[in-house]
Amino acid sequence: MLKIGIDLGGTKIEGIVLDAHNNIIERKRIPTEQEFGYDHVMKNVIGLYHDLLGENKQQLHRIGIGTPGHSNKEGLLQNSSLLCLNDKPFSNDFERFVGVRPNIENDANCFAIAEAVMGSGKGEKLVFGVIMGTGCGGGLVIDGSVIRGAQHLGGEVGHVTLHSNGVDCFCGKKGCAERYISGSGVQERYLDKTGTAKDVKNIIAAYRGGDADAGEIMNDFFENFGIVMANLINVLDPDKIVLGGGLSNINELYTIGIERVKKHVFKDDPIVNIVENLLGDSAGVFGAALLGENEKV
Numbered sequence: 001m002l003k004i005g006i007d008l009g010g011t012k013i014e015g016i017v018l019d020a021h022n023n024i025i026e027r028k029r030i031p032t033e034q035e036f037g038y039d040h041v042m043k044n045v046i047g048l049y050h051d052l053l054g055e056n057k058q059q060l061h062r063i064g065i066g067t068p069g070h071s072n073k074e075g076l077l078q079n080s081s082l083l084c085l086n087d088k089p090f091s092n093d094f095e096r097f098v099g100v101r102p103n104i105e106n107d108a109n110c111f112a113i114a115e116a117v118m119g120s121g122k123g124e125k126l127v128f129g130v131i132m133g134t135g136c137g138g139g140l141v142i143d144g145s146v147i148r149g150a151q152h153l154g155g156e157v158g159h160v161t162l163h164s165n166g167v168d169c170f171c172g173k174k175g176c177a178e179r180y181i182s183g184s185g186v187q188e189r190y191l192d193k194t195g196t197a198k199d200v201k202n203i204i205a206a207y208r209g210g211d212a213d214a215g216e217i218m219n220d221f222f223e224n225f226g227i228v229m230a231n232l233i234n235v236l237d238p239d240k241i242v243l244g245g246g247l248s249n250i251n252e253l254y255t256i257g258i259e260r261v262k263k264h265v266f267k268d269d270p271i272v273n274i275v276e277n278l279l280g281d282s283a284g285v286f287g288a289a290l291l292g293e294n295e296k297v
Contacts, residue, residue: 005289112139226260
């Protein structure tokens with residue numbers, strides 16, 4: 001059976017076709033063009049699907065689509081950074097035009113399953129993937145299957161409460177982890193403290209250069225990272241935690257960050273297996289193709 005994966009992003013839509021052994025048969029990227037609205041984006045996704053299949057249209061296949069946000073019980077997409085998708089029946093509309101029901105999953109779960117099956121978590125039973133980019137998301141994978149939970153809240157590490165009286169989160173709550181261990185959170189903290197806007201790359205450079213303000217911001221970042229990851233370990237005790245997103249490239253996460261994690265884990269001298277991703281920004285599309293392969297809940 002062929003596996004088709006489509007990763008629907010803010011600026012690009014990437015598609016891939018894998019064979020039964022996860023070898024790449026076809027791969028293609030096109031612009032999302034979300035500024036033209038929902039119908040246009042849907043048309044682009046459907047066109048990409050047909051282009052990917054090419055001469056393989058008669059072969060048995062399944063399709064997974066990774067999107068920002070989640071589908072509610074009515075099948076409507078919600079909390080998507082692709083605003084034109086919100087409150088739209090994306091899965092139903094795709095099936096109506098194509099005749100194939102897609103597996104729809106959020107981008108963090110697609111990242112997690114790809115890294116668990118093909119990436120840094122390959123061969124492990126329980127893998128937790130954490131994306132730390134503009135925001136923060138996560139996914140739990142057991143035996144190659146995404147665990148969504150009764151309300152599809154499984155893996156939502158970005159919205160665990162880190163500081164109950166903390167900063168406001170876009171979700172309507174206060175003190176969510178996302179506001180402290182994401183790129184946007186680090187940038188906002190730096191702006192609030194110094195009155196100067198800097199991107200994460202320059203904040204890290206300032207920290208490494210001995211800047212006191214950047215040092216304070218990054219020290220808090222490592223501490224908050226340590227608390228969140230330790231809580232994951234205390235509750236789930238995963239074989240591996242795989243980090244993705246732009247902030248996963250911060251080398252100090254794997255030294256200073258891990259030491260902060262150990263400080264908060266409920267065990268003397270714990271084993272903390274936190275690693276960088278292997279698949280990079282390709283994880284999303286690979287994960288979409290793998291959706292449904294070992295389905296549980």
